Amino acid sequence: MSTPVIQVSALTKSFHRHGQRRLVAVDRVSFSVPQGQIVAFLGPNGAGKSTTIDMILGLSSPDSGQVNVLGEPPQKATCSGRCQAVLQSGGLLPDFTVRETIQAVAAAHGARGRVKDMIKRWDLSSFARRKVGKCSGGQQQRLRFALAMLSDPQVLILDEPTAGLDVEARRKFWRIMREEADAGRTIIFATHYIEEADDFAERVIFISEGKIVADGPIEKIRASVRGATVSAVIPHASMKELAGLPGVKNVSMNGDRMTLDTTHPDDVARYLLNRTSAYDLLVSTTSLEDAFIELTHSRDGKAKDVA
Incomplete structure (x- = not known):
């Protein structure tokens, strides 16, 4: 069996709040992801999705447990460009133009030859000379996609990737993501759009109160809840x-x-x-939405492994 592209083992992360009890944001979370799979990471606000993503990207360290991305520590995979992320906000310089931003990041990754292709692929030509700070939220999100793809990463981590996109841009985004997965790229995305998980993910990981409550193919998750x-x-x-x-x-x-x-x-x-x-x-x-509601309100603390 080949080594998983992402391996998360007994990951735990807690935060201390002044005058309050310790908050366990991620509680012994374990899962692995093979190459080329599209995985949806679903859960209510505060469930631990973003905290888990931060640790997969090496942006924060777990209290205990381990993360490996492409067989190495997450910081190394991210810094090398082999693992890239598209987050909801930040990461852009408002005084640079769109083209200048892409050129600067391309230079850092030794990918100057991919600039024109990324501008075309993500429909940035019409506002390539516009300063990033003057771009709409949807335009900035498309720029983030282009930047993430410059290094030709093997793993893409997406946090609410289609927020701010109109319907047409959303459809194009997922068409491209399917093409990327078919080419062997591994994609994990956190989203509040349950229909997106239903339409585009091969597998869903449900997280609630810091714990995985179900993990498996969508059809099997539906059947496992109410049958x-x-x-x-x-x-x-x-x-x-x-x-x-x-x-x-x-x-x-x-x-x-x-x-x-x-x-x-x-x-x-x-x-x-x-x-x-x-x-x-x-x-x-059962609809995926019904499964989402039932699983994230479960109190037995036991995960459903329905792979």
Whole structure:
């Protein structure tokens, strides 16, 4: 098995507030990310997403635990340009023009030959001579994308990447990100847009109160929360037989239509189609938003590993 691009092991980070109890922002978080995967990092405000991202980038150090990016300490991977980030704000000089900003960063990375390509790829030509401080929030965000890609990084860490972008720019951004992932680039993004995670991520990591509460492919996370419903018209069906299938929690009948609540919808659907006379089969799953709400309000402290 190849070495993960990102390896986070038992990461813990706390903060001390004057006159208050110690706040544990990240509590023994562990996960790994293989090359070329697009991972959504979801959680409510204050869940620990940004603190975790800061430690992956080497911007802060954990109290305990370890982070490795591309097999080395995060600071080294970031400084070399092999790991890059697009954060929500900051990092831009308002008195430089857009072109001057790109040229300066390109010079630092030995990437002067990529300046024209980045300006074109991120639609910066129309305001390349404008001072950064005069650019809109969406224009500044597109500039950040261009800067992050100058060093041709292997890993991209994105914090609310489409904030400030209009619908068209958002679509183009995700089209480019898919192309980058297909080319082998690894992408982790934190977002409040649940539909973006649903549409573009291969995997979701849910974090709540500093702990990972679920980690896995989106469809399996949906099924693991409230399961899925599989219904079909099944003449002469045996409720006892169907209730005994793995993952089936409940079976109900309305005429010849049977409805099964299950945590294994694919297996149940396959069984019905191959082993019974079922037809008119329907499968419905929990929405990612419903899963988000239920998982981030869980109080049992146990993570769901549904990989």
